[in-house]
Amino acid sequence: MSIVMPVWREAGAIESTLSGLQSLRSRGCGQGFEKPPEIIVVDGGSDDDTASLARPLCDQVIVSGPGRAVQMNAGAAAASGDILLFLHADTQLPCSALDKLAEFAASSLAWGRFDVRLSGQRRLFRVIAWFMNRRSRMTGIATGDQAIFVRKSVFVDVGGFAPIPLMEDVEISSRLKRYSRPFCIPDPVITDSRRWQKHGPWRTVLLMWRIRWRYWRGESPEALARLYRADVRNAE
Incomplete structure (x- = not known):
């Protein structure tokens, strides 16, 4: 599995974000995967120390053109994994992520996403997250905050993310639905509120x-x- 993380001006948080993924790398084998997940950070031209701070904590740092879709396509092209997981820099995976992704790998489905939970203690954030997850289950459409994952062969076949400045997640979800319904993981990722x-x-x-x-x-x-x-x- 390859984790592709698009970043821009994340010097203040990138070390903490990537440090949280190191446990996945250390226990990736034996969880349904032959190798630990590789982590690919794709910087969209930051003018701070994002790239240099990320380098010791990931497998590759790629500098691409700006734009999340462009960055994620660049990361996917460099990835060696059979499964691509697109993870935002402000989003944390649950502890069960590898187990659940191994279940996806063993399934017949082409792609999927996690439920999402907003950080912070406000009750309203729980309500918002509930509606986001409910809407996603009803429509089969995922957003980038939900950590979309897809088999690389399908990603290549569908042509990757459209190079558009917004809605690239919704747009590719619509195309991926032609291959299968999404594999929905109820254990939530936590995205920064x-x-x-x-x-x-x-x-x-x-x-x-x-x-x-x-x-x-x-x-x-x-x-x-x-x-x-x-x-x-x-x-x-």
């Missing part, structure tokens, strides 16, 4: 739904990315 806390949970929820609705109405990812950046600037 700092974005929700900084900009306000209700404001963030409404923005996400506006963007999703306009995407399904056919608006371009480029226009939606401008909307997202403008809303973030206004919130700040």
Whole structure:
């Protein structure tokens, strides 16, 4: 298995993030995998020490063009694993991740994702996460916060992530659904709630739904990315 992590300006947190994955590397064999998971960090051109800090704690550091989709495609191209796991830098895998991914590897399904839980103690975050997971189960669509994983052969066949500035996770989910329904792991990944806390949970929820609705109405990812950046600037 290969873990592909796109990063940009993560010098303050990258060591902690990657340190949390070292236990997976040490016990990867014997959990349904022939080799420990490899970790590939793909930096989108950070102007801080992200790449140099990450290098001792992963198998490869790749510097690619900017954009999460571009970065994840670059990491996938360099990966040697039969299964690709795309993990955001602010997301932590559960302790059971390898066991659950071994179950996926033994299944007939092509791809999958984890349930998600937001960090922080606010009860509202639990409610938001519940709705996110419920929606994902009903639609078969996953977001990047849910740590999407896919067989590399399928990823290559589907053509990887579309090189778009936003909604690349939803877009590839729609194409992967043609291969199989997603393998849903109920043990949640924990994603950092700092974005929700900084900009306000209700404001963030409404923005996400506006963007999703306009995407399904056919608006371009480029226009939606401008909307997202403008809303973030206004919130700040």
